[in-house]
Amino acid sequence: MHLSRKKFVLLFIVSGFVFLFTTTSLLGSTGPRGFPQYPDSFLLLESPVAWKSAVSTVIAPIKVVLIGPLLLSTDFLRDDPPPPFIGIYLLLYWTILASLLHYLYCKLKRS
Numbered sequence: 001m002h003l004s005r006k007k008f009v010l011l012f013i014v015s016g017f018v019f020l021f022t023t024t025s026l027l028g029s030t031g032p033r034g035f036p037q038y039p040d041s042f043l044l045l046e047s048p049v050a051w052k053s054a055v056s057t058v059i060a061p062i063k064v065v066l067i068g069p070l071l072l073s074t075d076f077l078r079d080d081p082p083p084p085f086i087g088i089y090l091l092l093y094w095t096i097l098a099s100l101l102h103y104l105y106c107k108l109k110r111s
């Protein structure tokens with residue numbers, strides 16, 4: 001099965017937003033915004049409930065890759081930017097990440 005780069009990037013972006021929204025809604029305390037507020041942890045590891053802690057530990061590496069450089073800019077998040085800025089930031093980062101993954105996959109597939 002061959003996916004074009006545009007389809008792969010679009011699928012990656014949609015899957016990323018769905019994953020972040022679902023995991024943050026289930027494990028976090030922010031609800032529909034989909035992204036943790038400043039006092040909450042991005043990795044959601046401080047939960048006193050056992051199943052939340054176990055699930056958070058399993059998905060922590062995926063969240064670190066998906067949120068990526070956003071974790072490094074904590075000053076940006078403390079100022080509470082409007083949600084479109086976070087979404088635009090993630091769109092740009094995920095587009096680059098998905099393009100790189102698609103390129104590497106095609107390169108490995110050919111060799």
